[in-house]
Each structure stands twice: as structure tokens, then as C-alpha cells.
Amino acid sequence: MERIFAIGDIHGCARTFETLLINQLQIQKSDSIYCIGDYIDRGKKSKEVIDFILQLNWDGYHINTLRGNHEQMMLDAISDEAALDIWMKNGGKATMQSFGIDSLNDLPDKYEFFLNRTEFYFKTEEYIFVHAGLNFDFENIFEDEEAMLWIRDFSPVQPVLGNRFLIHGHTPKSLKHILNQKGNCINIDGGCVYTNRKHLGNLVAIDLNEKKFISMSNCE
Secondary structure, eight states: OOOEEEEOOOTTOHHHHHHIIIIISOOOTTOEEEEOSOOSSSSSOHHHHHHHHHHHHHTTOEEEEBOOHHHHHHHHHHHOHHHHHHHIIIIIHHHHHHHTOSSGGGSOHHHHHHHHHOBSEEEOSSEEEESSOOOTTSSSTTSOHHHHHHOOSOOOOHHHHTTOEEEEOSSOOOHHHHHTOOSSEEEOOOBTTOTTSTTOOEEEEEETTTTEEEEEEOOO
16 A cells, blocks of 8 residues: 655755664655655755665655755756855855855765756645645636745635645744644645754654654754
């Protein structure tokens, strides 16, 4: 039986990510895994997070990768000096250090390819997966790509979602908040990298077959 998991914002916490997938979820090649984005920045091991995702896909696991606002900032920084300054102030410095480079010109091509291949959303019969959320003021909710990366305060319009669950991250929430969510709009960002903030510091997954959360405290 195919299991479906979604994983919240990782932000360079490679050891926590690997431990959650391998030890806690015990992922199998028959599973479908949706990573909500923000693999990079702030934490110390952004390169290792991407390398692990690439290796899993190479080994035959089904890892679906969404684009977060931090991946978009890095992509923008590759070609825009002003964007580079913004990215560096928002966690990009840690990412550069993890790659051991002083310039994005030295970033190996496979990582830029990975960033460009991330998707703004995934839609199935039962779920919509997106990094930040959706702009329900748009007639076509999939037209506003900026909202998918950046939006925080939004009110889901249930008739638009229909019977689908909207799974997203981007806005860190306490584990208590995550575990007590109601309705079909679910935030799974436990603020894994923010170990210095009260009630955060958790990497959260949701098992969508069982409708249950699995969390892993930051173990970096």
C-alpha cells in the first residue's frame, strides 16, 4: 500500500531530516513523499539536505520537492546582485558556507538544476501541496506564484478546495498548534531550525493515510 507523507520546512537541518525519514517514518520505495520547501538557509547543512534528497531519488524513492521562498531567493541571487544581498541577509550565508563557496558562480550545476526543478505546487485528487499557502482572491488559485512562496495570513475558501486538504508550511508554529489543527488546511512547519525560540525546533511530518503527525526534535 502506498503511504503518503508530507515534510515541513527543513532549513539545513540535515541530520534531523535524515533521522525523521529513515528512523521515524522508515520510508519505503512505494511511498510518496512531499517536501514542502525551504531545504536551505539558516541551518548549517543545506548542501547535505539537498544531497540526501538527490540520493533518495537516485535510489528509487519518490521525493516530490516544492519550491520555498528560500529556494526562490537563492535562484534570484544567482543572476541579480541586489537579490544576492537580500538572500545573504536571510540565511544565505549559512548556505554558501555549507557548499564551501564564496560565489554562486562556483555552485555546481546540479544544485542549480535541482532548484529550478522544484515545483510551485502539487495537486492530487485528495491534496494540494504548496510551500506557503494560496491566494483565494484569485479566480485561479494557482496563478499567484508569489503567494505560494510568501503568503502567511490567508483564509481558505472551502468550496474552492472542495474535498481536498491543503498542506503547507512557511509560517513556524508550535507543536501544540500543529497537533490541534482542525479543518482541511494544515500547516506542518514546526520551525525546526529555531531551537532558540520557545515551542519551536521541531521537524514535522504528516502521514496522510493515517491522518497523524510525526515530529522530530532538532538533533543537529
